[in-house]
Amino acid sequence: MSAYEFLAKILSEKYDVDPELISADATWDALGLDSFTIVELIFDVEDEFDIEISEERTTFQTLGDAATVVDECIRAERD
Amino acid sequence: MRGQRVFVTGLGLVSPHGEDPAEVFDALCRGESAIRMVRTGTPELGTDILLAPVEFDPDGRIGKLDQVFMARAAQLAVVATRSALDDADLLAEGGDIEQAAVRIGCALGGAEVIQRSYKTYFQRNSRRARPTSVPMTMASGPASHISMQLGIHGPAHTYSIACASASVAIGEAFRSIRDGYHDLVIAGGTEAMLNDGSVAAWKRVGVLATERSDGAQLSCRPFDLERTGLVLGEGAAILILESEQRASARGAEPLAEIVGFGASSDAYKLTEPSVDGQAQAVRNALKDAGLSVDQVGYINAHATGTPAGDRIEIEAVKQVFGSAAQDLAISSTKSMHGHLVGASGALECAVTALALHERRIPPTAHLTSPDPECDLDCVAGFGRDAQDLEVALSNSFAFGGSNATLVLKRA
Numbered sequence: 310m311s312a313y314e315f316l317a318k319i320l321s322e323k324y325d326v327d328p329e330l331i332s333a334d335a336t337w338d339a340l341g342l343d344s345f346t347i348v349e350l351i352f353d354v355e356d357e358f359d360i361e362i363s364e365e366r367t368t369f370q371t372l373g374d375a376a377t378v379v380d381e382c383i384r385a386e387r388d
Numbered sequence: 389m390r391g392q393r394v395f396v397t398g399l400g401l402v403s404p405h406g407e408d409p410a411e412v413f414d415a416l417c418r419g420e421s422a423i424r425m426v427r428t429g430t431p432e433l434g435t436d437i438l439l440a441p442v443e444f445d446p447d448g449r450i451g452k453l454d455q456v457f458m459a460r461a462a463q464l465a466v467v468a469t470r471s472a473l474d475d476a477d478l479l480a481e482g483g484d485i486e487q488a489a490v491r492i493g494c495a496l497g498g499a500e501v502i503q504r505s506y507k508t509y510f511q512r513n514s515r516r517a518r519p520t521s522v523p524m525t526m527a528s529g530p531a532s533h534i535s536m537q538l539g540i541h542g543p544a545h546t547y548s549i550a551c552a553s554a555s556v557a558i559g560e561a562f563r564s565i566r567d568g569y570h571d572l573v574i575a576g577g578t579e580a581m582l583n584d585g586s587v588a589a590w591k592r593v594g595v596l597a598t599e600r601s602d603g604a605q606l607s608c609r610p611f612d613l614e615r616t617g618l619v620l621g622e623g624a625a626i627l628i629l630e631s632e633q634r635a636s637a638r639g640a641e642p643l644a645e646i647v648g649f650g651a652s653s654d655a656y657k658l659t660e661p662s663v664d665g666q667a668q669a670v671r672n673a674l675k676d677a678g679l680s681v682d683q684v685g686y687i688n689a690h691a692t693g694t695p696a697g698d699r700i701e702i703e704a705v706k707q708v709f710g711s712a713a714q715d716l717a718i719s720s721t722k723s724m725h726g727h728l729v730g731a732s733g734a735l736e737c738a739v740t741a742l743a744l745h746e747r748r749i750p751p752t753a754h755l756t757s758p759d760p761e762c763d764l765d766c767v768a769g770f771g772r773d774a775q776d777l778e779v780a781l782s783n784s785f786a787f788g789g790s791n792a793t794l795v796l797k798r799a
Contacts, residue, residue, distance in 0.1 A: 325452035348519045349456060352508070361514050 312358070312379035316372055319353055333373030340372070354379055360386050390678075391566040395635045395642035395799055396741050398476025398628030400468040400576075403735055404440035404621050404725045407471060413742040417771025419753040421605035421724045423619050428584045438597055438607050439582050440621030440726030457520055458533055459498025460580035464624035465530035466537045469574055472626040473538070476640065478572075489570045490531045490544035491561040493553030493577035495730030497527035500583040527730075530578045530624075542570060548730065550786035551690070552651075553577055554625070555733030555794055559649030561629050562794070571631040576738075577731035578624035590620060593659070595694050609754045610691035610698050610720035611762040618692035621726025625734035627741070642799035644741035647779075648677025654789030661697055661785055666690075666704035669791035670781065674708075677795040679779060681712040684795075686749050686780040688740045691720035692727050701783065702762045717774065719767040723753040733784035737794055740782045744798040749774045 310318070313333065320326040326340050337347055348367075354375075355361055360382040369375040404422035405412040415422075426439040446455050446463050455463070473479045496502075498521075505521035523529060528546040535544040547557040554577025561575035581587075590596060597617035600607045609615040635642055650672025654665030674681065687705065691698045698720075706713045721739050728735055743749055748771050755768035782794045 323452065323456060345519055346453075346456070352516075352518045361512065361516075 311376070312354070312383065313373070313376035315354065315357055316376055316379070319350070323353070324350065331372065333371065333376070335372045336370055358383050391568055392571070393632035394562050394565045394646045395630050395632060395640070396627050396644045396646065397630045397635050397640040397642055398472045398478065399643065399738050399741070400470065400472025400475060400626040401623070401735065401738060402442055402444060402464045402468045403623040403625065404442055409475070409738065409742060413739065413746065413750065416721050416724055416739060416750040417748055419724065419751055419770050421608070421753055423605050423608055423724070423726055425599060425604045428587050434584070435591070437587055437591065438599055438604060438619045439587070440619055441582055442623045454537070457524065459501045459524045459529055461494055461497060461499070461578045461624070462530040462533040464580055464622070465492060465578035465626070466533050468576065468578070468624035468626040469534045469538060472574065472628050476628040478628065485572065486539060487542050488540050488572040488574055489542040489561065489564060490534050490540055491547065491557040491573055491575045492531040492534065493547045493549070493555070493557035493730050493733060494527045494530055495548055495550050495553050495579055496581045496586065497529055498524040499581035499586045501525050503583045503585040534574060540574065549790045550788050551727070551729055551732055552784040552786035552790045552792040553730035553733065555737065555782065555784035555792035556651060556790070558627060558646070558734060558737055559651065559792060559794055562646045562649050565629055565631050571634040573629045574626060575629050576624065576626035577728070577734035579729045579731040580622045581729065582620060582622050587620065596620070597693055606754045608693045608723045608726060610689070610693045610723050610752050611759055611766040612755050613757040613759045615693045615695060615698065615759070617694050618722065619726040621728045623728050623731055623735060625731055625738045627734065627738060644744045645797045645799045646794060647797045648673045648679065648795030650674070650676050650793045652791045654791065656789055659787050661700045662789065663700050663703045663707060665789055666701060666783070666785055666791050667707040669793045670704065670708045670783065673781065673793035673795050679795065681709045682715070684716065684779045684781060685774060685777045686740070686743060687716060687718040688736045688743070688780065688782045689718050689720045690783040690785045692722055693720070699759070699761045701785065702764055705764065713764055717749050717765050717767050717772070719750055719752040721750050723755070733782065733792065736784070737782045737796070740780045740796050743774070744777060744780055744796055747773065747775050747777050749777065
């Protein structure tokens with residue numbers, strides 16, 4: 310499962326986000342997530358892909374940007 | 389002059405025996421145990437242990453996003469509160485619950501969250517932990533979530549006094565109505581600490597029961613010669629307490645009346661009880677209620693099934709009641725629902741209220757070889773009709789030496 314696919318799945322299944330709102334361009338605001346919830350979401354991603362995302366890399370504002378960072382971290386971990 | 393009379397007008401349970409108070413009470417009166425062997429830890433590194441767990445699925449009952457922020461103890465408490473308010477007919481339009489107070493007993497809060505948080509912290513090189521661990525581990529989390537989920541704006545306070553938590557919460561709720569501070573209080577307890585880490589620690593305390601060869605469900609045997617210890621349970625029990633004025637104004641049918649509360653401290657040992665301390669709590673409660681010992685017909689005992697604890701409670705009862713102790717019925721329903729720790733006082737207070745209402749005393753299950761040192765009428769076998777039952781006590785005695793006794797009267 311790609312980072313984006315995982316994010317879309319967990320947003321819908323765990324964080325109760327309307328699937329119709331989920332897109333690469335969607336901002337956290339548009340998805341209805343506050344900063345506290347986003348940090349929790351990052352932990353879910355880290356657990357799923359066995360990676361750690363440094364705090365300075367967690368300034369992403371959209372779902373697509375978040376997926377890009379996660380993909381980069383997965384590649385870095387693999388290399 | 390005494391203040392307002394205080395009535396129990398609703399019950400909500402999420403217990404090892406289920407959620408319907410009448411069905412739970414009937415099961416207890418049939419002597420049915422909810423205790424079983426449960427695997428904790430992992431198949432390789434775990435252990436089988438006696439527990440009284442609750443079958444509970446939050447899906448459909450707690451919103452998905454809310455589940456992210458609510459520990460199991462909070463989820464159980466919110467569901468039990470909704471049931472209790474519904475039972476009291478207060479959920480409908482005009483229920484006027486916004487200014488109610490919330491008084492919840494909880495010993496450990498989000499126990500499973502503490503475990504998960506520490507596990508994450510120590511497993512990660514970065515030594516980071518989830519931010520939700522902070523609000524989810526609070527013992528006060530359940531009271532806060534009751535307030536938020538039900539739109540309650542009165543004070544939402546938590547009493548964390550180990551095994552006496554819920555009895556103190558109910559006692560303080562009773563007093564706050566009697567003394568005119570509130571006319572409606574959501575009171576009770578919740579506990580969910582059957583996670584591996586908590587259970588493993590309890591196992592080493594040396595107070596847990598061992599499995600019986602004739603059936604795991606028979607393993608918790610208060611007042612019996614063959615008792616070996618307590619069985620941990622989990623759950624939530626909520627009582628709706630209302631002033632007589634409020635209850636009668638809306639035509640509510642009270643289940644029972646709470647008439648007294650007494651508390652004391654042993655000032656003795658952390659995990660060893662004291663006869664004098666327990667007796668003092670019972671005396672204080674009866675004095676608070678303005679009742680004499682010969683007016684009490686039944687005690688729902690704290691008796692957890694430990695060899696020392698049950699004997700000491702019997703001694704305490706004898707010290708207070710004197711010769712009147714011989715006319716008392718005393719039973720421990722923990723033999724069937726286990727020890728709910730911070731919620732135990734609430735479940736047992738609910739059972740006591742039902743006993744008064746149904747005029748039926750639930751038994752101490754599996755009491756087949758009574759301990760000669762526990763030589764009172766400990767109600768072996770099944771429930772017993774008690775047409776003359778008017779007053780009953782519910783005892784809760786905690787690690788740390790905190791003792792609490794509630795006095796209930798038939799309404």
